[in-house]
Every structure is written in structure tokens, then in C-alpha cells.
Amino acid sequence: MSHSFRSLVVKKDNDRFDISIEDRKIDDLPDGDLLIRVEYSSLNYKDALSASGAKGVTKDYPHTPGIDAAGIVEESKDKEFPVGSTVIVTGFDLGMNTSGGFSEYIRVPSQWAIKCPDGLSTKESMMIGTAGLTAGLAVASMENKCDLKGTKTIVSGATGGVGSIGVNLLSHLGSEVTAITGKMDEKGLLMELGASEVIDRNKFVESTRAPLNRGMYNAALDVVGGPILSSIIASMHYGGVITTCGNVGGPNFETTVFPFILRANSLIGIDSAGCPIEDRKIIWEHFSSDWELNGLEKMSKTVELENMIPEIQKILKGKQIGHVLLKL
Numbered sequence: 415m416s417h418s419f420r421s422l423v424v425k426k427d428n429d430r431f432d433i434s435i436e437d438r439k440i441d442d443l444p445d446g447d448l449l450i451r452v453e454y455s456s457l458n459y460k461d462a463l464s465a466s467g468a469k470g471v472t473k474d475y476p477h478t479p480g481i482d483a484a485g486i487v488e489e490s491k492d493k494e495f496p497v498g499s500t501v502i503v504t505g506f507d508l509g510m511n512t513s514g515g516f517s518e519y520i521r522v523p524s525q526w527a528i529k530c531p532d533g534l535s536t537k538e539s540m541m542i543g544t545a546g547l548t549a550g551l552a553v554a555s556m557e558n559k560c561d562l563k564g565t566k567t568i569v570s571g572a573t574g575g576v577g578s579i580g581v582n583l584l585s586h587l588g589s590e591v592t593a594i595t596g597k598m599d600e601k602g603l604l605m606e607l608g609a610s611e612v613i614d615r616n617k618f619v620e621s622t623r624a625p626l627n628r629g630m631y632n633a634a635l636d637v638v639g640g641p642i643l644s645s646i647i648a649s650m651h652y653g654g655v656i657t658t659c660g661n662v663g664g665p666n667f668e669t670t671v672f673p674f675i676l677r678a679n680s681l682i683g684i685d686s687a688g689c690p691i692e693d694r695k696i697i698w699e700h701f702s703s704d705w706e707l708n709g710l711e712k713m714s715k716t717v718e719l720e721n722m723i724p725e726i727q728k729i730l731k732g733k734q735i736g737h738v739l740l741k742l
């Protein structure tokens with residue numbers, strides 16, 4: 415197949431990174447077992463880092479970001495994924511150094527793909543995307559340690575992609591959720607997603623005595639890192655589970671051994687990009703069944719390729735609310 419298709423392309427010009435929408439050829443895509451016509455992608459913080467040349471994300475430019483894609487297989491060398499099947503690809507190297515989902519086509523190894531579960535369309539799967547997969551992996555780690563029903567949980571970066579799905583999912587599972595946010599004017603949205611309490615992030619940090627505060631929460635989903643993570647660790651009940659997946663507020667945090675040796679707390683790292691495909695399948699199956707969320711539409715804003723550039727700039731500034739769904 416040699417026809418052309420449209421992609422968002424980032425080009426490097428000395429220290430400047432320019433974004434444009436360009437026509438590309440299928441033959442220019444990397445090798446792989448599956449050629450996929452992308453129907454939907456979604457915007458993640460990592461895509462904005464790739465699109466702005468942040469160190470450690472993408473090495474070579476010109477490049478098409480997009481760590482998420484869902485669509486229809488058009489060419490296949492793997493009988494597990496026949497032509498016409500609908501698939502989800504998230505993480506691995508997609509959108510990092512492999513041409514990504516902000517494009518009408520991708521070509522990837524079949525080991526990166528998951529069949530879209532029954533009951534989940536390509537659109538719904540990308541309303542969830544890497545953000546939802548990450549929140550889901552965090553929640554699954556919490557569930558390994560405790561039954562979430564009736565527990566008190568805390569979610570930081572609550573209006574963002576990972577955080578908003580985290581709030582919705584934890585509330586769906588019967589937990590009483592405290593949302594930490596820098597956008598108190600979005601309190602109404604967070605309550606609609608299921609938060610029972612919304613706290614301004616600066617007030618949360620100022621009111622916390624580290625390294626050990628009063629124990630208030632059984633489980634935590636932190637996307638922010640920095641002083642917020644230090645404050646969360648200080649505020650866990652005995653046996654609390656803290657999951658950490660992001661660093662929008664900084665990579666360093668302060669704590670001591672005391673929350674761990676006096677309160678038996680656990681700190682669990684979450685990585686959606688490299689996690690085994692079998693673990694991902696479990697999370698996607700949950701989202702298509704017992705984790706069917708009522709807040710996905712509320713949290714998603716649909717845009718087309720031409721309108722992605724301002725959305726990329728907005729997520730870099732921490733100003734996104736919910737999740738941007740890209741329709742190809």
C-alpha cells in the first residue's frame with residue numbers, strides 16, 4: 415500500500431520544535447506486523463513532552479507523537495489479529511521513538527496490540543487511553559492490598575487525564591475519594607465524577623506535618639510527585655497503599671522510613687508503558703465490564719488533528735481538564 419495519509423509531525427530546528435500537519439506515505443512507516451488505520455488517539459502529558467523536545471522522551475526528529483492509538487487492522491502478518499479486527503495499542507515505544515498515534519496510520523509489532531474487548535469501541539477505549547490504563551493499574555495494585563469499598567482514598571492532579579479517571583473509578587468501586595487539585599473552580603466537576611471532598615493542593619501541603627501526619631487515607635493515587643507525594647505519604651492510615659505514577663510537580667520527594675516501619679505503608683510504582691501485555695488485558699477487560707465508568711463523556715473533549723497544537727500547549731501548562739480525545 416503506498417497511498418498518503420495525514421500525521422502531526424514535529425520538526426527540530428536548532429533548539430526550536432515546530433509542529434505541523436503533513437501528508438506522509440505508508441512506506442515511510444517503520445516495519446511491523448500490523449498496519450493499523452487509526453480511528454482515535456488521545457493526548458497524554460508524555461506526548462506534549464515529545465512534541466516539545468523534552469529530554470529523554472524522543473531522540474530523533476522529524477517525529478509523530480501519540481502514545482495511544484485504537485483502530486482497524488488493515489494489513490497483518492499475525493493470525494491473532496486478522497484484517498478488520500479492532501485493536502488498542504498503548505505505550506511500549508509508540509509515539510516515543512516509533513511513529514505514533516497522532517496519525518491516520520501506524521505500523522507496530524503485534525506484541526504491542528490488544529484486541530478491543532467486546533463492549534468497548536475504539537472511541538471508548540481512547541476516552542480511557544493510557545491515562546485510564548494507568549489509573550486502572552494503580553487501582554488494581556490497591557485492590558491487591560485491600561477491598562476498596564468503604565475505604566478513604568486520595569487522588570492528586572485530580573482534574574487531569576489520569577487523576578480524573580482515578581477519581582471516577584475509585585468512587586465507582588465504593589471508595590470515599592478526596593481529590594487534590596490546583597483548580598478549585600472545577601470542584602463541581604470533581605464532585606460529579608464522584609469525589610466526596612476537594613482540597614486545594616497548596617492548602618493540602620501547608621496543612622500536612624511531614625513525615626508523619628494524622629493517618630487519614632487507606633490508598634492513594636499520585637500523579638504529581640514532589641511535595642504533594644511527601645504529604646500524601648505522611649497522611650496514610652496503618653497499612654496504607656500509595657501508588658506513584660507521575661512527576662508533573664517534580665521528581666523528588668521527601669520522606670523518612672517512619673511511614674513504612676511504623677505504619678506498614680507501601681509505596682508502589684506504576685508503569686503503563688512497559689507493563690506486561692497480560693496485565694494490560696486484565697485492566698481493559700475490567701473497563702469493558704465491572705469498571706464501566708459513567709464519567710468518560712464528561713471528562714473527554716474531542717478534537718481533530720488540526721486542533722491538537724493548542725491542546726498540546728495547554729497540557730504542558732497543567733491547564734487541561736479531563737482528557738483530549740483525538741478523532742482521526
Ligand SMILES: NC(=O)c1ccc[n+]([C@@H]2O[C@H](COP(=O)([O-])OP(=O)(O)OC[C@H]3O[C@@H](n4cnc5c(N)ncnc54)[C@H](OP(=O)(O)O)[C@@H]3O)[C@@H](O)[C@H]2O)c1
Nearest residue numbers: 459571572573574575576595596660661662663685686732
Ligand atoms: N507511569 C505511567 O505509566 C504514566 C502514565 C500516564 C501518565 N503518567 C504521568 O502522570 C502525570 C500526569 O499525566 P496526565 O496525562 O494525567 O497529565 P495531565 O492531564 O496534565 O494531568 C496532570 C494534572 O496534575 C496537576 N498538575 C499539573 N501541574 C502541576 C504542578 N506543577 N504541581 C502540582 N500539580 C500539577 C493538574 O491537575 P490539578 O489542577 O487538578 O491539580 C494537571 O491537570 C505525568 O507526569 C505523566 O507523565 C505516567
